[in-house]
Amino acid sequence: MSHTVTIEPIGEQIEVEDGQTILAAALRQGVWLPFACGHGTCATCKVQVLEGDVEIGDASPFALMDVERGEGKVLACCATVESDVTIEADIDVDPDFEGHPVEDYVATVTDIVDLSPTIKGLHLKLDRPMTFQAGQYINIELPGVDGARAFSLANQPSRADEVELHVRLVEGGAATTYIHEQLKAGDELKLSGPYGQFFVRSSQPGDLIFIAGGSGLSSPQSMIMDLLEQNDERKIVLFQGARNQAELYNRELFEALDRDHDNFTYVPALSQAEDDADWSGYQGYVHEAAKAHFDGRFAGNKAYLCGPPPMIDAAITALMQGRLFERDIFMEKFLTAADGAEDTQRSALFKKI
Amino acid sequence: MAVQNKKLNLKDKYQYLTRDMGWEPTYQKKKDIFPDEDFEGIKITDWSQWEDPFRLTMDSYWKYQAEKEKKLYAIFDAFAQNNGHQNISDARYVNALKLFLSGVSPLEHAAFQGYAKTGRQFSGTGARVACQMQAIDELRHSQTQQHAMSHYNKHFNGLHDAAHMHDRVWFLSVPKSFFDDARTAGPFEFLTAISFSFEYVLTNLLFVPFMSGAAYNGDMATVTFGFSAQSDEARHMTLGLEVIKFILEQHEDNVPIVQRWIDKWFWRGFRLLSLVSMMMDYMLPNKVMSWSEAWEVYYEQNGGALFKDLERYGIRPPKYQDVANDAKHHLSHQLWTTFYQYSQATSFHTWIPEKEEMDWMSEKYPDTFDKYYRPRYEHLAKEAAAGRRFYNNTLPQLCQVCQVPTLFTEMGAPTKLSHRQLKYEGERYHFCSEACCEIFEHEPEKYIQAWLPVHQIYQGNCEGADVETVVQKYYHINIGEDNFEYLGSPDHKRWLSIKGIKPADEDKNAA
Numbered sequence: 001m002s003h004t005v006t007i008e009p010i011g012e013q014i015e016v017e018d019g020q021t022i023l024a025a026a027l028r029q030g031v032w033l034p035f036a037c038g039h040g041t042c043a044t045c046k047v048q049v050l051e052g053d054v055e056i057g058d059a060s061p062f063a064l065m066d067v068e069r070g071e072g073k074v075l076a077c078c079a080t081v082e083s084d085v086t087i088e089a090d091i092d093v094d095p096d097f098e099g100h101p102v103e104d105y106v107a108t109v110t111d112i113v114d115l116s117p118t119i120k121g122l123h124l125k126l127d128r129p130m131t132f133q134a135g136q137y138i139n140i141e142l143p144g145v146d147g148a149r150a151f152s153l154a155n156q157p158s159r160a161d162e163v164e165l166h167v168r169l170v171e172g173g174a175a176t177t178y179i180h181e182q183l184k185a186g187d188e189l190k191l192s193g194p195y196g197q198f199f200v201r202s203s204q205p206g207d208l209i210f211i212a213g214g215s216g217l218s219s220p221q222s223m224i225m226d227l228l229e230q231n232d233e234r235k236i237v238l239f240q241g242a243r244n245q246a247e248l249y250n251r252e253l254f255e256a257l258d259r260d261h262d263n264f265t266y267v268p269a270l271s272q273a274e275d276d277a278d279w280s281g282y283q284g285y286v287h288e289a290a291k292a293h294f295d296g297r298f299a300g301n302k303a304y305l306c307g308p309p310p311m312i313d314a315a316i317t318a319l320m321q322g323r324l325f326e327r328d329i330f331m332e333k334f335l336t337a338a339d340g341a342e343d344t345q346r347s348a349l350f351k352k353i
Numbered sequence: 354m355a356v357q358n359k360k361l362n363l364k365d366k367y368q369y370l371t372r373d374m375g376w377e378p379t380y381q382k383k384k385d386i387f388p389d390e391d392f393e394g395i396k397i398t399d400w401s402q403w404e405d406p407f408r409l410t411m412d413s414y415w416k417y418q419a420e421k422e423k424k425l426y427a428i429f430d431a432f433a434q435n436n437g438h439q440n441i442s443d444a445r446y447v448n449a450l451k452l453f454l455s456g457v458s459p460l461e462h463a464a465f466q467g468y469a470k471t472g473r474q475f476s477g478t479g480a481r482v483a484c485q486m487q488a489i490d491e492l493r494h495s496q497t498q499q500h501a502m503s504h505y506n507k508h509f510n511g512l513h514d515a516a517h518m519h520d521r522v523w524f525l526s527v528p529k530s531f532f533d534d535a536r537t538a539g540p541f542e543f544l545t546a547i548s549f550s551f552e553y554v555l556t557n558l559l560f561v562p563f564m565s566g567a568a569y570n571g572d573m574a575t576v577t578f579g580f581s582a583q584s585d586e587a588r589h590m591t592l593g594l595e596v597i598k599f600i601l602e603q604h605e606d607n608v609p610i611v612q613r614w615i616d617k618w619f620w621r622g623f624r625l626l627s628l629v630s631m632m633m634d635y636m637l638p639n640k641v642m643s644w645s646e647a648w649e650v651y652y653e654q655n656g657g658a659l660f661k662d663l664e665r666y667g668i669r670p671p672k673y674q675d676v677a678n679d680a681k682h683h684l685s686h687q688l689w690t691t692f693y694q695y696s697q698a699t700s701f702h703t704w705i706p707e708k709e710e711m712d713w714m715s716e717k718y719p720d721t722f723d724k725y726y727r728p729r730y731e732h733l734a735k736e737a738a739a740g741r742r743f744y745n746n747t748l749p750q751l752c753q754v755c756q757v758p759t760l761f762t763e764m765g766a767p768t769k770l771s772h773r774q775l776k777y778e779g780e781r782y783h784f785c786s787e788a789c790c791e792i793f794e795h796e797p798e799k800y801i802q803a804w805l806p807v808h809q810i811y812q813g814n815c816e817g818a819d820v821e822t823v824v825q826k827y828y829h830i831n832i833g834e835d836n837f838e839y840l841g842s843p844d845h846k847r848w849l850s851i852k853g854i855k856p857a858d859e860d861k862n863a864a
Contacts (some may be wrong), residue, residue, distance in 0.1 A: 009362045041580060042587030062580045065420045090363045090408065320665035325602045327402075347659035349594055 003081045007031060008050065008088040011099055012197075016081050021057070022047070023076040032351055033089050038077050040064075045076040052085030096201045100131045100194055107140075107163055109187045112179075115166060115249035116242075119215050120180055121154075122165040129160035130193060134226035135200065135219045135304070135332070138163065138193030142178050149175040150195070152306070152332060154218035156225040163191070166249075168215040198306070198332040200227065206302045206328070207235040209294075211315045213286055213307025214242070217250060219332055220306055224254075228261055237265045237293065241286025241311060243272045245279060267293055286311060287318040298322040305331040316353050326353050367408040375478035389474040393539035396604035400477030403599055406591035409486060418493065425497060425581045432574040433504045442570040443638035444509065444848035445839060448701040450575065451511045452632055453563055454502050455700060456528045459519035461495035463532040464488075467543055474540035480599075483592050487548075490585040501578040509844050511700040511835035518700055521815070522828050523806035524628070524692070526756045530803065531625045535618075537799070542614050544596045550618035553593030554659065556586065557651040558626050562633040562641060569639040601666040608667045613795070619671035620788040623680075624755035631688035634714065635706060643717035645681040653678060673788040679764045682718055686726040691760045693733065694745040698820060700830050702839035705734045725767055742838050746820070748807045752785035753800055754792050759785045777801065 002015045005022055016025040023045055026033050036044040043063040049072040056069065057078030064075050076089070107124035115121045134156055139148035155164040170176045200208070200223050210220040217240055224238060242248040254266040269282040269289035282289040298319050305315050312331055319329055331353065378386060390397070465488050472484025506512040519525050535546040564579030600607050630644035660670040689703070696703040706714070711730065714722045736743050749758035763769045773790040774783050777797045784790040793800045809815050816827040824830045834843050
């Protein structure tokens with residue numbers, strides 16, 4: 001049994017299981033709330049309950065005062081919920097977040113194409129248009145697969161009644177195996193969306209860097225197509241990382257965009273191209289390509305990262321050493337069963353990266 | 354369609370509440386108003402990038418703290434009325450409180466002064482307000498700690514003049530000089546030293562031992578103080594993180610300056626915490642965890658994760674952390690054997706650990722305790738049994754920087770004394786380690802002014818030339834009551850009488 005908790009002022013919704021704390025559920029579902037001790041004594045995670053029934057739990061009387069209890073304040077690290085609940089937390093609302101409502105859709109498979117030996121392009125037609133921001137994702141339900149799976153939208157918002165997904169086959173992954181091996185044109189699927197906080201911050205000045213790895217090209221593709229369609233004048237550089245030429249998909253699409261748009265530059269990088277005589281592009285990891293291209297100095301740009309955790313991690317380090325910081329870096333981590341457990345212990349130095 | 358938020362979020366509310374705190378001066382130059390802001394070479398290009406690590410208004414601060422104090426003092430009262438001191442594990446525990454009250458509580462007061470002064474130096478309002486808030490917290494902590502422990506002063510010796518002792522007693526110059534060093538630095542070094550290195554990186558190694566130590570040994574008053582302080586400490590820690598991020602992000606020229614400060618203040622903090630290491634392993638009758646275990650969890654693991662993240666700013670782990678990591682197997686034993694032999698000049702008692710305690714240490718320090726330290730205690734115990742309880746009458750050589758006696762050993766060579774010396778303008782200076790020597794070399798003009806207790810005694814500045822006069826008259830340590838061996842001390846006799854083990858000694862009636 002679970003309840004929905006809406007977190008204001010950002011409006012994100014999370015599912016909280018019986019007995020699970022609001023903080024644990026939020027962090028698991030990728031919503032950051034301020035916290036420190038995690039066991040009810042420091043009061044860093046104090047939130048205001050606006051609506052619904054919340055059990056205060058084991059909050060220390062020195063961390064959550066009687067007057068605050070009376071006002072409906074709770075500590076998210078101890079509090080459990082007994083109904084659907086709305087809380088207000090000390091987090092910043094993003095001025096670029098448009099807050100399009102999440103709705104359920106029925107989609108029909110129109111095409112499944114091979115993008116690379118491990119990645120398929122899945123094209124769907126929606127029963128009605130969906131309004132979303134380029135970079136956001138949907139949750140899709142697949143027959144025989146427990147729970148919905150998240151995939152980023154690769155199509156730009158102007159193609160509102162379509163869905164394009166890039167799906168990498170994950171070994172042992174039920175959903176991706178189903179898509180790769182059983183799904184066919186004409187099948188109907190249920191999906192919901194749009195979700196997520198990954199989108200271009202147009203209110204923030206600065207040129208744009210996109211760093212994509214593997215099937216993480218999807219969101220950047222949507223964002224770049226959208227920007228160029230809208231004649232955005234900022235300089236845009238896309239770094240796309242892959243192992244080899246076969247895995248480097250949609251290359252022609254971006255090479256064409258590079259030719260047609262003065263403000264767009266495409267830099268593919270292959271990490272295993274030592275023996276590839278055909279390859280005249282960058283050899284090495286994608287973050288190294290970015291470093292080389294910008295001569296290690298990224299100040300003045302905003303960076304958008306999408307790909308597997310090790311790529312994200314290496315890219316953040318490269319960007320920060322080149323003087324971009326947390327406020328300049330946005331990302332979508334692609335966590336799959338194959339990526340294994342969460343990383344090792346993290347400090348509290350960074351909130352979002 | 355986007356839904357407009359009808360409510361201001363907390364950040365906006367806070368901004369509206371505080372924005373008038375900063376204004377552009379019209380008839381004075383900014384540089385004259387904030388003369389210390391750039392003297393350390395730290396470059397701040399844009400104060401508006403400062404992100405308030407917590408958003409607290411005075412109004413809510415008073416409300417919140419008032420309720421905390423009400424609860425806290427209710428528990429102090431209950432503790433006193435129920436003679437809570439009779440329910441602690443053992444009277445030896447009170448010696449940990451004597452060390453805390455004379456070594457740590459005055460630092461809270463020094464922190465209050467430090468933040469009040471430092472906050473004044475910043476032209477950015479966010480940093481200014483955060484420092485001011487922390488200054489008030491620190492003043493409260495100093496007061497509530499003294500109140501928490503004042504009950505013990507009615508029943509045990511050595512707690513009667515902690516602030517005076519902090520200024521004068523030889524080993525208390527270790528914490529005192531630590532904070533004086535920070536307070537006499539520039540504003541950004543102060544924040545790196547105290548907010549970041551101390552409050553963020555090392556604070557768990559101070560508060561967990563003392564507060565969990567209190568809990569394990571039945572000291573409700575001190576435990577409750579710990580709970581009441583924890584929500585403040587969480588704010589102090591977030592300030593430490595914001596400070597370091599802010600300085601590092603403002604300009605790349607700041608990175609090497611901050612690196613040197615981290616190297617220095619990690620080491621200064623580590624040396625200061627050596628006092629805590631002995632408290633943890635030796636002064637707590639019921640032990641929480643060993644110093645080496647605490648070091649592994651709170652520094653090697655948590656600090657490791659932090660420095661891994663800081664690497665992204667071009668910051669590497671503190672230069673001498675390998676020495677500190679190696680020292681975890683030795684530190685507490687080297688400190689306690691030193692204090693054991695200088696107990697004639699301390700405001701607390703020392704003793705030989707009991708058999709079960711030594712076995713605990715063998716288990717916690719399998720590679721070092723039986724090999725290097727147990728034989729020393731066995732020897733000292735034999736001497737004491739033969740009526741020759743050992744006191745060392747030669748005053749120790751103190752390190753010019755950390756002011757700890759030069760008692761430590763070299764990394765990887767536990768029987769080799771670590772000692773460095775150098776000459777500066779014709780004078781020779783002595784150090785406990787390479788790290789302290791390096792700190793001196795960078796700012797010799799600062800450290801040649803150090804007030805070293807042993808030197809001061811020899812120079813005749815401490816009201817006498819012999820230990821007895823200095824201890825009694827200059828330190829205000831009551832001879833025969835506060836100092837010397839625990840076994841047979843008035844504290845020990847009183848405890849036995851409380852526990853009904855032996856009739857009270859008659860010396861009180863005689864008086």
